[in-house]
Amino acid sequence: SQQGEEDPQALSIQEGENATMNCSYKTSINNLQWYRQNSGRGLVHLILIRSNEREKHSGRLRVTLDTSKKSSSLLITASRAADTASYFCATDFTGNQFYFGTGTSLTVIP
Amino acid sequence: KAGVTQTPRYLIKTRGQQVTLSCSPISGHRSVSWYQQTPGQGLQFLFEYFSETQRNKGNFPGRFSGRQFSNSRSEMNVSTLELGDSALYLCASHLGGGRETQYFGPGTRLLVL
Numbered sequence: 238s239q240q241g242e243e244d245p246q247a248l249s250i251q252e253g254e255n256a257t258m259n260c261s262y263k264t265s266i267n268n269l270q271w272y273r274q275n276s277g278r279g280l281v282h283l284i285l286i287r288s289n290e291r292e293k294h295s296g297r298l299r300v301t302l303d304t305s306k307k308s309s310s311l312l313i314t315a316s317r318a319a320d321t322a323s324y325f326c327a328t329d330f331t332g333n334q335f336y337f338g339t340g341t342s343l344t345v346i347p
Numbered sequence: 348k349a350g351v352t353q354t355p356r357y358l359i360k361t362r363g364q365q366v367t368l369s370c371s372p373i374s375g376h377r378s379v380s381w382y383q384q385t386p387g388q389g390l391q392f393l394f395e396y397f398s399e400t401q402r403n404k405g406n407f408p409g410r411f412s413g414r415q416f417s418n419s420r421s422e423m424n425v426s427t428l429e430l431g432d433s434a435l436y437l438c439a440s441h442l443g444g445g446r447e448t449q450y451f452g453p454g455t456r457l458l459v460l
Binding site for chain 2: 335340
């Protein structure tokens with residue numbers, strides 16, 4: 238399977254702390270994307286990092302990509318209660334077919 | 348621009364019935380992908396349509412089918428429903444050129460009794 242895997246499966250932190258989630262995948266990719274999903278709803282795109290990029294920032298989000306290790310990490314700084322959600326990485330190695338990881342469930346305690 | 352819309356949002360069916368779900372992509376997007384999300388299996392790719400043609404297909408039985416119309420709207424059909432088909436069905440659209448951000452709809456929650 239090309240499906241990525243997020244680690245940890247669940248994470249619980251206090252508001253204001255940083256949250257780090259990791260994603261590993263199996264084959265070469267064109268890009269990797271991170272999505273957020275609030276309970277039972279659609280996915281919201283957070284950030285896309287291309288295979289030739291190593292790090293990308295967007296507001297409180299920082300994503301790194303290590304193609305040699307086939308892994309990526311998502312860091313959310315200064316977390317807020319509103320960040321409570323499931324986070325997924327998605328990889329595409331064909332360009333048009335995306336594979337999602339199993340997700341990390343993040344709980345931010347106020 | 349309006350986002351991706353899916354109808355209906357909720358659906359209850361019984362085993363053996365069939366169901367049709369609809370997805371309207373963002374204006375200008377020519378690619379629509381469908382995913383099934385269940386607690387046990389996570390998000391699984393069903394198929395992708397581009398310019399009315401199925402371009403990619405996941406590993407689902409033939410009971411799952413889809414189509415895309417000339418205005419890029421897409422429908423997904425599941426025949427002979429099974430209990431295990433209960434899931435959140437998500438569609439996503441993108442421009443279609445590849446390697447792009449996908450934009451997701453809110454999903455259709457299907458319950459099969």
